[in-house]
Amino acid sequence: MFSTTPVVYAVGDEYQIIFYVRRQAYAKIRIGGREFDDCVCGVMRSAKGMRKISVPRTLLEGCGEYTLVIQNILTRAAYGTKIIKTTEKKFIFRPVIIGETVRAFMTGDSHGDIESAVKSAETFGKFDFLIVNGDIPNKCDKVCNFETAHNIAAKLTGGRIPVVFAKGNHENRGAAAELMFDYIPLKNGKTYYAFRLGSIWGLVLDCGEDKEDNHPEYGSSVRFHAFRQEQTEFIRKVIADAENEYNAPGVEHRIVVSHIPFIRDMNKLFTIEEETYSEWAKLLFEIKPEAIFSAHMHTYEIMRDGAKHARFPAPCPTVVGTERRDDYLGGAGITFEKDGITVQFTTSKGETVLSEKI
Ligand SMILES: [Fe+2]
Structure with a gap:
């Protein structure tokens, strides 16, 4: 499912997590009970390819882990799109620590x-x-x-x-x-x-x-x-x-x-x-x-x-x-x-x- 590992980019007060999905799927990042969907103005993205989800910097640094959730879908339909399989993968995240070399x-x-x-x-x-x-x-x-x-x-x-x-x-x-x-x-x-x-x-x-x-x-x-x-x-x-x-x-x-x-x-x-x-x-x-x-x-x-x-x-x-x-x-x-x-x-x-x- 995960054809490339996510990459966690530091940008301002966020991390922007970029990853790749190989087939039509919804995607989200879960951190400490909060979920961040890959969507545009309320509409979930589902096209295969590169995806980008922004998460708060302090939240990810505090939790030290994030879960990438991929929900494979059957054909994206105007009415009744179905999720056929959900895959989750957890990643440990090690932020840069103040005071250390x-x-x-x-x-x-x-x-x-x-x-x-x-x-x-x-x-x-x-x-x-x-x-x-x-x-x-x-x-x-x-x-x-x-x-x-x-x-x-x-x-x-x-x-x-x-x-x-x-x-x-x-x-x-x-x-x-x-x-x-x-x-x-x-x-x-x-x-x-x-x-x-x-x-x-x-x-x-x-x-x-x-x-x-x-x-x-x-x-x-x-x-x-x-x-x-x-x-x-x-x-x-x-x-x-x-x-x-x-x-x-x-x-x-x-x-x-x-x-x-x-x-x-x-x-x-x-x-x-x-x-x-x-x-x-x-x-x-x-x-x-x-x-x-x-x-x-x-x-x-x-x-x-x-x-x-x-x-x-x-x-x-x-x-x-x-x-x-x-x-x-x-x-x-x-x-x-x-x-x-x-x-x-x-x-x-x-x-x-x-x-x-x-
Ligand atoms: Fe150059």
Whole structure:
């Protein structure tokens, strides 16, 4: 019945649980006696494919388990649809705990290579949450391309620990890109949001594509300039609500997750959005994150303020942590401790390339 394991994405004050049903079925999540149905304006979804159910963060963290209920149905009928079989499966959930050393792994730039993404994480060993940082499929010309991120996350987390998702630029490419919003985690319909995992507060930003909107490669299919400006307002709102966001009780670490390292200088064609990205960098001085975690460059780099490729002054280093070569993919192991963050770059070949405190 469960062709993929659920994946528990952290988004704002919710977890959004994404899973797959192989045939026509209703679905719900049960937590501590409460049920959360997969429905739209009161109508239960029943089509086979990917599903997404949101549940309150504190409820799932408090209960430490959830049950996925799948009710197979005979043909969906206008009158008299029948449930033919109900299957339930319980999952233990381990939230990130305040006050403990926390280990996370960031994967990205897999471009469809699920096996290498999983192996690079296994090199790091056990961790408490996963960051899936974009360009997970190479393109999205079919809805099933969005399954790639969930498949990697399901293999690495088993539905037992949280996952943070940031959209890359390759998720924007192809005929199914406009349908992504049913298949990835979102807050208020957007791919940018804040999240909270134990003592860690995070901000996910979405730069969209890596070139100007009018680049011929896109064929007028994108409008990311306005989307980035929208995020400037979002960051300002986060700062205005600091007491409930990054200054909330128990927050000990603040991070930013963005597929594209917007602080970094790029080659000419890719050096875009000067005004907006410099404003984001300025606003981050208010938030004072410890690091910006990025991918996109297919390399490893810890770019500190004033470094050769640093385009704007920034309050923290940018960690680009997804080296990709013909024979391996790397990711970043991140250890949060009271006195700071340590980053290790690990590869699908079982190597640890670097370990550095930032
Ligand atoms: Fe990218």
